[in-house]
Amino acid sequence: MKAFEVVLHHVEDEIFNGHLRVGSLLPAERVLALDLGVSRTAVREAMRTLQAQGIIESTVGAGSTGGTRISGEHGWAITNLLRLHVALELFSPADVLSTRVLLEQQNIAAAIAQGTEADYDGIQVILDEMSRPATPLRRFNELDTEFHAAIAQISGNHLIRALTIAVRESIARDVRGAAAQDMDLQVFRQMVIEQHAGILAGIRNGETTHAQELMSHHLNWRWASLLTP
Amino acid sequence: MKAFEVVLHHVEDEIFNGHLRVGSLLPAERVLALDLGVSRTAVREAMRTLQAQGIIESTVGAGSTGGTRISGEHGWAITNLLRLHVALELFSPADVLSTRVLLEQQNIAAAIAQGTEADYDGIQVILDEMSRPATPLRRFNELDTEFHAAIAQISGNHLIRALTIAVRESIARDVRGAAAQDMDLQVFRQMVIEQHAGILAGIRNGETTHAQELMSHHLNWRWASLLTP
Incomplete structure (x- = not known):
């Protein structure tokens, strides 16, 4: 040794x-x-x-x-590790996307089963700030992360939450780079906001399958540029 | 820096x-x-x-x-990291169990959608070796891991497979220690074999929900001693 x-x-x-x-x-x-x-x-x-x-x-x-x-802080270590492994192509973008859809759909089911009005109102506050045209792009991207983290938070399952964020962040830089090239930024922001609002409405109304389909659609749209070479 | x-x-x-x-x-x-x-x-x-x-x-x-x-070998790094984080109680056994159920249920859906007869026969070979009374306990435990890894393998999603194994291994030592204390070893082995056989039959017959329920039952039973303090 x-x-x-x-x-x-x-x-x-x-x-x-x-x-x-x-x-x-x-x-x-x-x-x-x-x-x-x-x-x-x-x-x-x-x-x-x-x-x-x-x-x-x-x-x-x-x-x-x-x-x-x-340390009691741990999430970033999983994120770092996945980010490097994705960069080395040990995990393909398609694998990462499927994994994220699975985790986020579970988060939606848990958010409907366990969420309170206060939880949903907290997510609405995030969307409100995203909707302000004066919100800078950098902050918009942070709020995008917060939206998904807030849904994951409701379940109280720290491991699924950590994996959701790690899987998201392992590829977020590439997604942002590709999205910025492809589309008018105002149109792009408006589409993200509308899709998020639809998901939150589905959660509030307890429509599990519908909200899960909206989430899957949102993620597939957001990551499309990474999957078509 | x-x-x-x-x-x-x-x-x-x-x-x-x-x-x-x-x-x-x-x-x-x-x-x-x-x-x-x-x-x-x-x-x-x-x-x-x-x-x-x-x-x-x-x-x-x-x-x-x-x-x-x-390196192209990566799974063990995720396993190591989760094992330490579980030991530090950053993730509770209940969180780890729910995460594993989620991943394994996804693996079953994929194994039914994409599996071939050859895939299922390969899993049966693992079960046959587990069923031999002469198989030493150490080998039995390895085959137990192989059974779950073989189901995860069918999907071709390397990230979900790596996470399934990492989540399982992060707590496997504790599960084995607890199980060995609680029960006659022959009875215990027979129960594991029967539950595995039921899951494989459900996969072969394309009964997604039934096979997923059997898997959830199997995991909850296997980990029960960790969840009741």
Whole structure:
């Protein structure tokens, strides 16, 4: 076993046996190096691995405010990983699209089964801001993400929510680049808003199959440019 | 930006712009360090990050057989990441179970829509080996994984297949540990075999909803010990 793997397995074991939990502070590098009989370089290499997996985060500061802790933020690590794997064509755009349709249709079913009027009103606020012509494109794209995340949020299933966002973001940059080239921007924005509004109306009215079909249509339209070479 | 991040972003950019593809050989550590004006330690830290994401793999050897290459193997990286996140309770067993039911039900629909008799016969071969009393428990567990992977394989959607296996493996160790304590092993094995056989019969007969219900029942039964504290 390489030196950095000794450190990695030690930290993983401490996670699996429950000694390290979200928010736990890791020992200082020199302490870990001494305890495990490896170099500080090996400790730092292991820390990079754990950082890439979203397991630890470092904060600057002295005493209780600084140091390396077990992180509670994780979604971005899955997103990063999928983004690179999509770029390497390990997963095709068609595979990513089907997966997203599956997840988003489940989110709609859950949003209808478990959503409250307050949940739906919150999504309407997002749509209202998207509808303002003065909203800059960058903000429009953020709100687009928020719309889908807000629907995913209602189920309370953190894993499906994380996967929905990761799958979406793994390809979002390509989708935005292609869409901007193909169409007048005002027409494009208006179509996104209308499709979102239709989906929200379907959710409010409890029309599961209809809202799911609208979502599937929306995603297929949005990603069409990636699927036709 | 830290020195290792300079290296990381360089390699990621080369992936996103298509210069690095699956199988591409990376420059030697000392060459990368020289080109990017960083230390070899920084290069090695970046390599650990890429390794953790399943992006690169190192092989030992001289000339064209050795070195660090862009990897085509990726599933284990998603599995590793989810396993740690489940251990940190970022995703609850109930969330993981619902996600798996969703994925496996999609796999059944695809296996019915796209499967051939040869596909189904291949799954039967797995069940036959599971049914032999002489099959050791370790092999039985491997075949259990193969059964679910073979159904996922039929769709040809690599992302859904990778997620199915990752979600399953993220919690498999806990499921096996709990099941072994609760029940006579022969009874347990017989129940797994019968449930698998029912699912396969449902797929062969094109009974989508029935086969999906059997799968949901199977997974809920298998994971029950994790959901009742």
